[in-house]
Amino acid sequence: MIVNSTKSRFSAVFFLFLILSISSSGMAQTCQDYSDYIHVIGALYYDYSGPASPGTENLLVNSGDVVCATMGCYLGVMDVSVPEMPEEAGLVRLFSSGVWEEVFGLAFYGDYVLVNSSSLFTVVQVNNISEPSVVGTLALDQTYGRGDIAVVGDHAVVIRGGDELAVVDLTTPSSPSLAYTTTAPGSVYCLGQSGNYVLMSVSGPALEIYDFSNPLAPSFEGSTPLLSSAYDMAVEGNLALFLQASEHQIELVDITTSVSPASIGSMLLPQESDPQYIDADGTTAVVRGYNGQMLVVDIQDPTDPLLTATSSTSGYGNSMAVSGDLVFLGGSPMLTVMDLANRRDAPVTAEFGA
Secondary structure (H helix, E strand, O other), X not given: OEEOOXXXXXXHHHHHHHHXXXXXXXXXXXXXXXOOOOEEEEEEXXXXXXXXXXXXXXXXXXXXXXXEEEEOOEEEEEEOOOOOOOEXXXXXXXXXXXXXXXXXXXXXXXXXXXXXXXXEEEEEEOOOOOOOEEEEEEEOOOOOOOOOEEEEOOEEEEEEEOOEEEEEEOOOOOOOEEEXXXXXXXXXXXXXXXXXXXXXXXXXXXXXXXXXXXXXXXXXXXEEEOOOOOOEEEEEOXXXXXXXXXXXXXXXXXXXXXXXXXXXXXXXXXXXXXXXXXXXEOOEEEEEEOOOEEEEEEOOXXXXXXXXXXXXXXXXXXXXXXXXXXXXXXXXXXXXXXXXXXXXXXXXXXXXXO
């Protein structure tokens, strides 16, 4: 179950607000306290008293007023229509008792949430958020790693293992089927999507773009070398952002022309940030570190991205979703909602490493 009383919500917000702090380590100038500009506005605690699959991270995906997050072997559905007071809506068990699955990826598909795990592809119906239900499964062995899901029309593209991609037919959600498999030009680390185009971060390292307008016959569009291997990416408009954790940096690639994508900018991140996840909306990108650090990056000028603020939240970080001025953070043991509405009123910060 998920614990969410008025008292617990107040305690969570108050506690997290107190611990919110700004880190200026390694920056060219001292940062001021940004708690008036970037702050926690809501929180929802998870209760892990139920059975869980070892190693399963609390992955999270957002669509409008709904956030879905994995909690052990469960998928929780939360109503965030009032972000200051996120509430439990429903909970469904994903895997049978005694089955250990590690969840690698989540994605919305209309009224459904798609779950990519160690050996299963699961379809969960969430049109009634108070009663989510598993409606279909497909055995997909050898899935591993980040397990991103790119939804193109009525098909889902997933990383199956190494350089192999699987295309799942979702025409009948209650009976997903393996429609096609294909091999990428290298090990696939993560996926992104822009319309019918699927972006792949592959070994090399490089960005590869394929047109999946016909999911059964995807066609190669273009590629470009990357500065370093990227295990997470975000796509916003005509811009793809690659998080290169080992180098503590972000690389920005212009994908306006799919046949000739071009790297146009990069930015170093603080060494202590332990970056793991990236998401973007509009002209703001957010990077989350596994240690709980959150970095806010202004990408208004993608050729010159600017780290505007860093903050720390309690618990270790698993995943996140950026939606307008809100950031939904998944982790143990809570969902945290942060407000970035006044981020551009914060004192200007020098670029890291300047």
